[in-house]
Amino acid sequence: MIASTPQAAVPSPPLLPETSYLQDRALVLAWARAHGIREDRCADVMQETFLRLTSTSPAFPTRAAQVAWLRRVSSNLCVDWLRQNPVLTLTFDRAALQREEITEDERRGLIEAMRDLSEMQRLVVIAKTVESLTFARIAADLEVSIPTAKTHYRRAIDTLRARLAGTPNQENAS
Amino acid sequence: MKNLTCQEVDELLPDYCTGESDPETARAIELHAADCAACSREIAQWRAAAGVLRRASMQSPARDIPRIAVARQKPSRLFAVAASLAIVFFLGTAAGRWSARPASPGENQPSGDSLVARYKNAAIASPGTSSLGLALLSLARRE
Numbered sequence: 001m002i003a004s005t006p007q008a009a010v011p012s013p014p015l016l017p018e019t020s021y022l023q024d025r026a027l028v029l030a031w032a033r034a035h036g037i038r039e040d041r042c043a044d045v046m047q048e049t050f051l052r053l054t055s056t057s058p059a060f061p062t063r064a065a066q067v068a069w070l071r072r073v074s075s076n077l078c079v080d081w082l083r084q085n086p087v088l089t090l091t092f093d094r095a096a097l098q099r100e101e102i103t104e105d106e107r108r109g110l111i112e113a114m115r116d117l118s119e120m121q122r123l124v125v126i127a128k129t130v131e132s133l134t135f136a137r138i139a140a141d142l143e144v145s146i147p148t149a150k151t152h153y154r155r156a157i158d159t160l161r162a163r164l165a166g167t168p169n170q171e172n173a174s
Numbered sequence: 175m176k177n178l179t180c181q182e183v184d185e186l187l188p189d190y191c192t193g194e195s196d197p198e199t200a201r202a203i204e205l206h207a208a209d210c211a212a213c214s215r216e217i218a219q220w221r222a223a224a225g226v227l228r229r230a231s232m233q234s235p236a237r238d239i240p241r242i243a244v245a246r247q248k249p250s251r252l253f254a255v256a257a258s259l260a261i262v263f264f265l266g267t268a269a270g271r272w273s274a275r276p277a278s279p280g281e282n283q284p285s286g287d288s289l290v291a292r293y294k295n296a297a298i299a300s301p302g303t304s305s306l307g308l309a310l311l312s313l314a315r316r317e
């Protein structure tokens with residue numbers, strides 16, 4: 001788990017883009033990896049996210065809003081790429097395959113699930129699993145109710161379970 | 175402690191499986207799951223699915239770049255953006271403009287002559303130039 005921002009009562013101000021780059025790049029890489037895409041593409045997503053931050057300089061009311069923006073932009077970049085590219089089966093050397101922390105089947109299921117999820121489902125599930133944010137905090141970031149955030153999480157997990165089991169989730173498939 | 179139904183357990187799964195349940199509710203769910211194979215399996219599958227996502231996010235960089243991708247990779251723009259942002263950052267620090275003081279809410283809007291603004295102007299003036307090139311161009315204009 002990577003901590004993004006403290007869940008403090010007083011909102012922190014946003015960081016300058018270059019400071020955000022230094023502080024948040026590991027988090028952006030972790031989000032990208034959570035989409036199941038490979039490291040070279042994760043690095044591309046990370047740099048593209050910060051190029052957008054630097055080139056557009058959005059005015060964020062709070063640090064939390066800045067992190068939420070980074071999470072959304074990087075996740076959408078990941079999914080744009082996943083939707084344009086087939087799931088490649090690359091040949092690994094055996095030792096590398098044995099070192100993998102997720103199996104190729106798991107990666108494939110993860111990628112297929114991420115392609116299927118709505119933006120909100122994706123953002124909730126990566127905020128929950130990568131950053132361990134509370135549903136209350138995620139709901140505030142996404143400007144939805146807490147029950148809605150939980151529903152997004154449930155649907156994301158259901159889709160991921162179905163993909164890992166090799167069967168499409170009917171609810172999201174329709 | 176209240177005995178939960180399968181339906182109630184199901185409704186509590188998002189909180190329970192992410193560690194947000196209060197201890198009493200968690201205990202009630204565990205008591206139910208101990209005697210209910212369906213809910214026990216459901217909990218295991220929720221945790222397994224979240225676990226895949228969490229493990230994927232923690233993949234070590236060196237571990238999953240396949241050789242074919244490394245060989246194919248064009249010169250990394252990652253290095254360029256890292257270098258340019260680092261240069262901009264450290265020069266800004268050296269100039270005392272953004273030294274260790276915390277950022278205030280308005281500070282992410284650079285002033286007209288800040289290094290970030292120079293970087294942005296260079297980017298607008300020369301689309302397609304490499305990030306490192308833009309940073310160097312920005313530095314040259316500063317001299």
Ligand SMILES: [Zn+2]
Pocket residue numbers: 179180181183206210211212213214
């Ligand atoms: Zn049950």
